[in-house]
Amino acid sequence: MWEYTDKVKDHFLNPRNAGMIEDADGVGEVGSLACGDALTLYIKLGENKKIKDAKFQTFGCASAIASSSALTEMIKGLTLEEAEKISNENIAEFLGGLPKEKMHCSVMGRDALEKAIANSRGEAEKKVEGEIVCECFGVTDLEIDRAVRENSLSTIEDVTNYVKAGGGCGNCHEKIQEIIDSNLGMKHPVKKEAAHLTNIQKIKLVEETLEREIKPILKKDGGDIELIDVEGNTIFVKLHGTCASCSKSQVTLKHYVESKLQELVTPELVVEEVQS
Amino acid sequence: MKKVIYVDNNATTKVAPEVFEAMLPYFKEDYGNPSSMHTFGGKVDRNIKEARTSVASLLGAAPEEIVFTCSGTESDNTAIWAAIQSNPDKKHIITSRVEHPAVKNLFEYLSKNGYRVTFIPVDSKGRLDMDYLYRNLTDNTAIVTIMWANNESGVIFPIEKISRIVKEGGAVFHTDAVQAVGKIPIDLNKIDVDMLSLSGHKLHGPKGVGALYVRKGTKFSPFLIGGHQESGRRGGTENVASVVGLGKASELAAAYMDEENTRVKQLRNKLESEILKQIPNTIINGDIENRLPNTTNVSFEYVEGESILLMMDELGICASSGSACTSGSLEPSHVLRAMGVPFTAAHGSIRFSLSIYSTEEEIDVIIEKLPPIIKRLREMSPFWQG
Numbered sequence: 174m175w176e177y178t179d180k181v182k183d184h185f186l187n188p189r190n191a192g193m194i195e196d197a198d199g200v201g202e203v204g205s206l207a208c209g210d211a212l213t214l215y216i217k218l219g220e221n222k223k224i225k226d227a228k229f230q231t232f233g234c235a236s237a238i239a240s241s242s243a244l245t246e247m248i249k250g251l252t253l254e255e256a257e258k259i260s261n262e263n264i265a266e267f268l269g270g271l272p273k274e275k276m277h278c279s280v281m282g283r284d285a286l287e288k289a290i291a292n293s294r295g296e297a298e299k300k301v302e303g304e305i306v307c308e309c310f311g312v313t314d315l316e317i318d319r320a321v322r323e324n325s326l327s328t329i330e331d332v333t334n335y336v337k338a339g340g341g342c343g344n345c346h347e348k349i350q351e352i353i354d355s356n357l358g359m360k361h362p363v364k365k366e367a368a369h370l371t372n373i374q375k376i377k378l379v380e381e382t383l384e385r386e387i388k389p390i391l392k393k394d395g396g397d398i399e400l401i402d403v404e405g406n407t408i409f410v411k412l413h414g415t416c417a418s419c420s421k422s423q424v425t426l427k428h429y430v431e432s433k434l435q436e437l438v439t440p441e442l443v444v445e446e447v448q449s
Numbered sequence: 450m451k452k453v454i455y456v457d458n459n460a461t462t463k464v465a466p467e468v469f470e471a472m473l474p475y476f477k478e479d480y481g482n483p484s485s486m487h488t489f490g491g492k493v494d495r496n497i498k499e500a501r502t503s504v505a506s507l508l509g510a511a512p513e514e515i516v517f518t519c520s521g522t523e524s525d526n527t528a529i530w531a532a533i534q535s536n537p538d539k540k541h542i543i544t545s546r547v548e549h550p551a552v553k554n555l556f557e558y559l560s561k562n563g564y565r566v567t568f569i570p571v572d573s574k575g576r577l578d579m580d581y582l583y584r585n586l587t588d589n590t591a592i593v594t595i596m597w598a599n600n601e602s603g604v605i606f607p608i609e610k611i612s613r614i615v616k617e618g619g620a621v622f623h624t625d626a627v628q629a630v631g632k633i634p635i636d637l638n639k640i641d642v643d644m645l646s647l648s649g650h651k652l653h654g655p656k657g658v659g660a661l662y663v664r665k666g667t668k669f670s671p672f673l674i675g676g677h678q679e680s681g682r683r684g685g686t687e688n689v690a691s692v693v694g695l696g697k698a699s700e701l702a703a704a705y706m707d708e709e710n711t712r713v714k715q716l717r718n719k720l721e722s723e724i725l726k727q728i729p730n731t732i733i734n735g736d737i738e739n740r741l742p743n744t745t746n747v748s749f750e751y752v753e754g755e756s757i758l759l760m761m762d763e764l765g766i767c768a769s770s771g772s773a774c775t776s777g778s779l780e781p782s783h784v785l786r787a788m789g790v791p792f793t794a795a796h797g798s799i800r801f802s803l804s805i806y807s808t809e810e811e812i813d814v815i816i817e818k819l820p821p822i823i824k825r826l827r828e829m830s831p832f833w834q835g
Contacts, residue, residue: 175755185756186763191829206832207792209753209781213831230831234755238829 177235178269184239189246190228197228199293201285208310208337210237210278214244214285216293224248224256229285236268236275243267244282253290259283260323261335276335280320306348309341317349321356325390328353358436370439376403378438383410386433398430406441408434451765454811458651459600459628459744459802460769464694465653471697472655475690483687484678493689500696504660507699508645509636516661516682517692521627521648522551524661525594527672527683528644529555532592532621533564535668539591543567543620545577545606546787547599552625553783569595574736575604575788582611586618593620597629597645601771601784601800602735603744605633612641621667627651627659631702632709632741643667649691653804654698658691705805713803714742716812720801721745723816728823732794734771734785743803746771748794751833752826757799760822766815771798793832 177185194215204211210233219225227245231238244264248256261279265271271279288298303315320326320335329349333340339349370378380400391398397413410430431444455463481490483497501512508515518524529552533542544556546568560566567585570578577595586593593615598605608624615622623644629635630645631652637645644667649658663669663682675684702709725731730750749757754770761768771782781795790798801815827833 185759188829202831206751206796209796211831230829232751232830232832233753235759237753238756 184242185235188242199289201288240278307338312338458804503696524646597626603741649695
C-alpha cells in the first residue's frame, strides 16, 4: 500500500481538468502503454499569452493521475515563461510530496509541460538528444544526468524512481552509476586546472558553485546559504532557515560546502560561517 | 471503517473462527514445551501429533512425512536446499518461469553460485511447455520444482504428468502447492511427488506457519540446524499455537472442499461472466479450463491496475493487481510477461480470489461498482478510443 498524501488521493479521486482541448495551442505527449504510464497535456492560451486552460489525459497509477491533475491547476493563469520554470520537484511539493518510487510521475508531468510549451511556440519536436542508456525504457544519458543533477540523486534506485532507467533488465546499471559518480564530482577532471584564478574569477566561480551545486541541496531541508565575503582563500558564508539553527550546520559546512568548493573552485579554500 | 469485501484470498485469508478457538489454549494455560519430559509438555506434543495427522490426511500422506515450518517460503527453500545438498554432484536445476519469488529468487541466486538453471516457459494461457521440460531434463538435474497452481493466474499445472517425467529422469521433484492445498483435492498416494510446500495462512489458518511434505525415503538434510524437533528435520521449538491452527484449518479445508469447488466456483464464474458482459475490451488471463475454483485474473485494456485497485479500495473492495507497480520501473508481473500478455492489457490486470466466506451479495456489489470505475479511468486515458 502506498503512503499517498491526502492531496494526492484527492487529485486522484477527483481529478481536475481531465479531458482534452480540441483547439489546443500546445499539446505535449509523453510515455507509452509499454512503459506503464503516459500523459497528454493540452494547453490553451488566452490574453497576453497566458495559459487560459489546461487539460490532461493520463494512463497510469494514482500518483500519475494526481500529478497530471496538479500540473493543470498549477499552470493555469501563468505565462509560458512562468510555466517553463515549474520543476518536477514543484509538482511533487504541490501534492504534499510523493513516495520516492513514484517521483517519475512528477518528471512525466514536467516533460509533458515542456513539450506542450514548445509545441505552442511552433517549435519542432525536439529530437532525442544524447545516447540511449536504458534500452528497456528508452532513457538517454542526458535525461538521467538532468534528473541526477536537479534532484541530487545518489543511487541507481533513485534514478529508477525518477526516470525509470535501470528498472528493467539492469544491464545499464554500470552506466547509470558512472553518471551519478560524475555528478557527485568523483571523476571531475574539469576544473582541476583552475589553480591560478584572479580574485574576481574566484568569487564568480564560488557564487556559481553555491547556486548550482549547494543551494539546491540545502533548500531541500529548508535551509539556504549566502556568500558574505571572500578574503584570499577564506570564504565567509551565512546560513539561513533550518541550517542556521541546526546543530549539524558545522558538519554541513565543513564536510559538504567546503569539499564541494575545494573540488570545483580550488583545493585551497576554507569555509567560515558568519554568525548573524 | 467501511465494510470490507475481501476478494484477495490468494494473498492471505481470514483465520477461520474455529481455528482461532483451537489456538487460544496455547497462548494461555497450555504453554508447555512439546519436547519436555513432563506430562504438562507431553500433552502439547500430543496436540502437535494430532495437527500433523490432520495436515497429512488433507494431502493423502502419512503423519511422519509432514515437517512443520514457519512459512511457505521456508518450505520451498528447505526442499530446494535438501535436494541440492543430497545430490552434490548434480549442478543443474529446473523450475518454471512463473514461480513465486520464494522459488524464483532462490533459483536466480543459485544460478550465480555454480548452478545451471532452466526456466520452463509457459504459453499464452499460462500452460507449461511439457516438451521443453522433457528435453532439458538430464542425469545432471538435481531437482525440478514446479508450482501446483499459479498464484496470479490460478492455472493448475498437470503435476501427475510432470512427476512421471521427472521421476523417469531421476531427479527430485518438489512442488510449491501453497495455492493449491485446500482449494483442490490433492492425493499424494496417487501422485509421485517427493516434496510439497504449503502455507497456513492461505487456507484460513494463521500466518507464520507452513509445512513441507517429505515423501518417505527422500534424501533430506535440514535447512535450520538445531535441536531434534520435527525428527531432526527442522531445529527450533515448534510454534505450537500456529501448528495446531494449521491442523484445524486442514480439517476445515477437507470439510469445505466440495463447497469450494461448487458454490465458490459458481460465484467466481458469475463475477467473471458479468465483468465480460458489462465491460468491453476485457480479457481473462490464463487457461480457463484448468484453474483454481476461486481465482480469476482479468485484464482491462488501456487502464492501469493500481488506479483500479485504489478506486475499488475507496469502496472497501480488496483485490490485487499483477502490475501493482511496485517500483519506479512499472514492470508488469513476471507471470503475465511469461504468458506474453500484451502491454495494452498487462498493466491493467486485476486478480479476484474468493473464499468460502465470499457471499453472493458481495459479488453483486463488485459487479455493480466495477464497470463505472473502469469507464471513468478509460475516459481519462489517452489510449482509449471508446
